[in-house]
Amino acid sequence: MSQEEHAGEPETGRNGDHVDRKRPPLAVVGSHRIDEEIFGPVFDKMIIARIWAFVRPYRAKVAISASALLIFTGTQLLIPLIIHYVIDHSKRGVDNSALLAASGAFLLAILVNFATGYIQEAVVGKAAENVLFDIRRAMFGHLQVVSLSFMDKIEVGRLMSRLQGDVNSIQEFLETSLFCIGDIALIFGVVVVMLWLDFSLGLLTLSVLPILLIIRITWLPRARQAFMAARETSSAANGALAEAIHGVRAVQSMDRQQVNLVLYDDKAHANLRTHLSADRYAQVMVPTVDGLTGLAMAFVIVVGGSMVMNGRIEAGVLVADLFYIQRFFDPIRSLTMHYSIMQRCMASGRRLIDVLDIEIDVRDKPDAQALSAEMDGAIEFKNVTFSYYPDLPVLKDVSFKVNPGETAALVGPTGSGKSSATALVHRFYDVQQGQVLVGGHDVRDLTQASLGRQIAMVLQEPFLFTGTVFENIRYGRRQATRQQVIEAAKAVGAHDFIMSLANGYETQLGERGGNLSIGQRQLLSFARALVADAKILVLDEATANVDSDTEMQIQKALTRLLKGRTGLVIAHRLATIRGADRIIVLRHGQVVETGNHAELIAMGGFYSSLYNLNYASFDDIPKEKLDAAASARFRS
Numbered sequence: 001m002s003q004e005e006h007a008g009e010p011e012t013g014r015n016g017d018h019v020d021r022k023r024p025p026l027a028v029v030g031s032h033r034i035d036e037e038i039f040g041p042v043f044d045k046m047i048i049a050r051i052w053a054f055v056r057p058y059r060a061k062v063a064i065s066a067s068a069l070l071i072f073t074g075t076q077l078l079i080p081l082i083i084h085y086v087i088d089h090s091k092r093g094v095d096n097s098a099l100l101a102a103s104g105a106f107l108l109a110i111l112v113n114f115a116t117g118y119i120q121e122a123v124v125g126k127a128a129e130n131v132l133f134d135i136r137r138a139m140f141g142h143l144q145v146v147s148l149s150f151m152d153k154i155e156v157g158r159l160m161s162r163l164q165g166d167v168n169s170i171q172e173f174l175e176t177s178l179f180c181i182g183d184i185a186l187i188f189g190v191v192v193v194m195l196w197l198d199f200s201l202g203l204l205t206l207s208v209l210p211i212l213l214i215i216r217i218t219w220l221p222r223a224r225q226a227f228m229a230a231r232e233t234s235s236a237a238n239g240a241l242a243e244a245i246h247g248v249r250a251v252q253s254m255d256r257q258q259v260n261l262v263l264y265d266d267k268a269h270a271n272l273r274t275h276l277s278a279d280r281y282a283q284v285m286v287p288t289v290d291g292l293t294g295l296a297m298a299f300v301i302v303v304g305g306s307m308v309m310n311g312r313i314e315a316g317v318l319v320a321d322l323f324y325i326q327r328f329f330d331p332i333r334s335l336t337m338h339y340s341i342m343q344r345c346m347a348s349g350r351r352l353i354d355v356l357d358i359e360i361d362v363r364d365k366p367d368a369q370a371l372s373a374e375m376d377g378a379i380e381f382k383n384v385t386f387s388y389y390p391d392l393p394v395l396k397d398v399s400f401k402v403n404p405g406e407t408a409a410l411v412g413p414t415g416s417g418k419s420s421a422t423a424l425v426h427r428f429y430d431v432q433q434g435q436v437l438v439g440g441h442d443v444r445d446l447t448q449a450s451l452g453r454q455i456a457m458v459l460q461e462p463f464l465f466t467g468t469v470f471e472n473i474r475y476g477r478r479q480a481t482r483q484q485v486i487e488a489a490k491a492v493g494a495h496d497f498i499m500s501l502a503n504g505y506e507t508q509l510g511e512r513g514g515n516l517s518i519g520q521r522q523l524l525s526f527a528r529a530l531v532a533d534a535k536i537l538v539l540d541e542a543t544a545n546v547d548s549d550t551e552m553q554i555q556k557a558l559t560r561l562l563k564g565r566t567g568l569v570i571a572h573r574l575a576t577i578r579g580a581d582r583i584i585v586l587r588h589g590q591v592v593e594t595g596n597h598a599e600l601i602a603m604g605g606f607y608s609s610l611y612n613l614n615y616a617s618f619d620d621i622p623k624e625k626l627d628a629a630a631s632a633r634f635r636s
């Protein structure tokens with residue numbers, strides 16, 4: 001269809017809604033991805049079995065709690081019987097001993113009811129907290145070791161919010177399962193006792209049950225839909241809110257506040273609408289059950305009352321039945337609520353299991369060797385082909401060698417594969433063809449832990465953790481002394497600014513080091529790498545604009561850091577590139593040239609063309625000029 005034909009049609013939003021033409025496009029007010037809240041089966045054997053593995057160590061506690069719950073249910077059944085006993089005995093004249101016995105039994109039943117109620121709640125609560133602790137630990141442990149190939153594909157924010165909610169659901173699951181057992185036991189108990197007290201009156205009371213069932217059957221699918229819509233719109237509104245908060249700088253700098261508010265309003269209104277509808281469904285159930293309870297009571301009073309008058313049953317039976325009616329409908333109401341909780345728990349359980357089951361693709365071989373600290377520190381790529389997705393190689397037959405102690409600069413246009421090459425040195429991913437060698441060993445034959453000890457990585461945007469400056473500098477080597485930390489900071493020129501912070505080395509850093517400047521964060525990450533004292537340094541040079549003083553300081557720190565180590569640097573600054581022992585020029589995932597600066601200039605190829613364009617950094621060169629430089633090289 002042509003554009004003109006499209007123009008006559010209403011625009012359709014990502015959620016299929018028709019979009020008002022006067023409204024701005026949906027972008028930038030939160031992704032519209034809906035969290036898949038599965039309304040699946042309430043019981044899934046596989047999920048129960050997996051969750052049970054976490055509950056198993058606390059099974060004694062669960063058993064105690066379940067027993068307490070059954071006794072609790074028993075006392076609930078007992079109390080109306082005691083009342084029945086008292087009424088019938090008092091009718092026959094004053095019988096002090098019977099009254100005393102009944103009072104004693106009543107008191108005992110109340111005490112047992114209280115004690116078992118408390119034990120049941122406290123014990124299962126404790127077990128649930130322990131299970132949560134174990135699940136959280138298992139997940140944290142697993143997520144720390146899963147391969148980066150998985151992490152690349154996930155949205156961290158979504159994963160986090162889902163996991164937190166899901167773990168809490170498991171707590172609900174444990175508690176709700178027990179409540180369900182109690183509810184079911186109570187329903188059965190009430191039916192049996194009522195029929196036992198008087199069969200026909202019991203049957204009459206239960207005759208309202210089919211009405212309740214029909215109401216439930218018609219209510220449930222509609223209510224479910226309404227609840228699901230409410231959750232979807234909440235998720236969309238929350239997503240918009242989160243994105244607006246994260247992107248507040250961009251929003252304000254581009255003056256999008258008004259536009260975003262209009263778009264957010266739509267989502268908030270949808271949220272309000274769906275919640276009001278869901279509330280209506282939820283609210284209708286309580287009066288319905290209450291109404292049916294009243295109806296059943298009215299039946300019992302009218303029919304049972306005439307039976308008492310005819311002398312067919314005793315008054316105590318009638319009163320006990322009235323109590324049982326109340327006890328009968330309460331668990332029915334809570335079971336219907338528990339049903340949706342259990343459904344949600346099953347969905348949460350599945351998602352947790354999915355996380356725990358994430359395959360770890362990069363694993364140590366059973367006979368992997370530890371990389372010795374005495375190795376020479378050489379890095380070699382031998383005909384490496386690597387892709388993140390099958391058939392889309394980002395490195396193609398790449399070969400180069402960085403000799404021990406040398407600094408090699410990786411240069412090339414954006415997307416040429418520089419970061420991917422550095423990730424392979426640390427074996428964050430496995431290559432499809434060829435070999436990556438560190439210290440003469442294929443990285444796949446080494447233990448990842450030993451490889452990590454010998455390679456320090458400095459990322460372009462260094463990740464600083466909440467904690468003190470001191471803790472952050474020794475992050476990679478916990479046994480480093482204060483003296484070593486200070487020496488490293490001095491060596492990279494970070495000491496002075498650290499001392500000027502409010503509490504020096506004990507200054508608490510904000511989230512991701514938010515209270516430091518970019519240059520300061522960079523220097524801290526250099527100090528951290530220096531303390532780690534690894535033989536190999538893999539570094540992604542920062543491109544952020546810093547003032548020339550800081551730039552000089554960083555450059556000096558870098559020289560200090562690289563001294564005596566093998567360095568593989570994704571170089572952005574010409575000073576770093578010119579100073580490197582070897583320059584590896586990448587383009588479209590292939591090595592196009594290697595040599596030092598003088599050699600490459602003399603060669604008059606791609607590098608020399610780029611260099612002669614006189615940009616401060618290769619990153620600033622526009623694509624047309626890059627392409628022109630490349631074609632000139634092929635012509636020459």
Ligand SMILES: Nc1ncnc2c1ncn2[C@@H]1O[C@H](COP(=O)(O)OP(=O)(O)OP(=O)(O)O)[C@@H](O)[C@H]1O
Nearest residue numbers: 152388389394412413414415416417418419420421
């Ligand atoms: N985690 C990933 N998953 C999938 N594809 C990726 C991933 N990281 C990079 N790529 C793709 O691989 C190619 C090479 O990217 P890479 O980051 O290695 O290039 P680069 O030279 O470091 O670029 P830049 O200078 O912009 O950082 C790009 O096409 C990129 O889209």
